[in-house]
Amino acid sequence: QVRLIESGGGLVQAGGSLRLSCAASGRTLTNHVVGWFRQAPEKEREFVISIIWSTGSTYSADSVKGRFTIARDNGKNTVDLVMNSLKPEDTAVYYCAAGNPIILSRSSGYNYWGQGTQVTVSS
Numbered sequence: 001q002v003r004l005i006e007s008g009g010g011l012v013q014a015g016g017s018l019r020l021s022c023a024a025s026g027r028t029l030t031n032h033v034v035g036w037f038r039q040a041p042e043k044e045r046e047f048v049i050s051i052i053w054s055t056g057s058t059y060s061a062d063s064v065k066g067r068f069t070i071a072r073d074n075g076k077n078t079v080d081l082v083m084n085s086l087k088p089e090d091t092a093v094y095y096c097a098a099g100n101p102i103i104l105s106r107s108s109g110y111n112y113w114g115q116g117t118q119v120t121v122s123s
Contacts, residue, residue, distance in 0.1 A: 001026045002112040004096045009076070009117030012086055020081040022096030022116060029053045029072070029098055034079045036070065037107055038092035038119075047105035051079060059104045064090075086121045094119050 008020040022105070035050035043046065049060040051070045058070050067085045079096065093116040101109020 002029070002032070002098050004098060004114035006094065006096045006117040007061065009094060009119045011079040011120045011122065012122050014086060014088055014121055016086050016121070017034050017082070017084045018086065018119060020083070020094055020096075020119070022079045022081070022114060024077045024079075028077055029079070030074075031052045031100070032098045033071075033101055033104060033110075034072065035097045035101075035104065035110060037097060038090075039095070039116075040089075040092040043092075045095070045107055047107065049081065050104045052104075057086055061105070083119070086119075088121045088123045090119065090123050092119060093117065 003025045005023045012018050035051050036048040037045050038048050039045040049070045058120045069082045071080050095116045096114040097110035098112045099110035
């Protein structure tokens with residue numbers, strides 16, 4: 001069993017930056033894919049970015065390419081999401097997830113989820 005806890009959300013002005021962190025406990029994430037998803041009010045949950053822990057390969061949604069990056073810390077068993085050039089449309093609850101999805105952007109492939117952290121970008 002893997003427990004995921006997100007941190008680092010908050011309020012930021014458009015154009016600003018935030019760093020979210022996902023800490024895992026219970027098991028190491030060595031054999032997992034870790035992804036970030038987000039859900040805005042009255043919208044479906046959407047894929048943001050993911051990292052294959054074993055290789056470090058990353059995959060991101062077109063909407064965040066060039067602005068968001070993801071990185072893992074083997075020693076701490078954590079994954080960070082660095083968000084730059086934030087836009088009001090990035091406002092959402094951000095969720096960390098872990099699993100072994102066949103399709104990295106599909107939420108159904110992730111077995112473990114955090115509780116989410118709110119990110120609000122003001123215009």
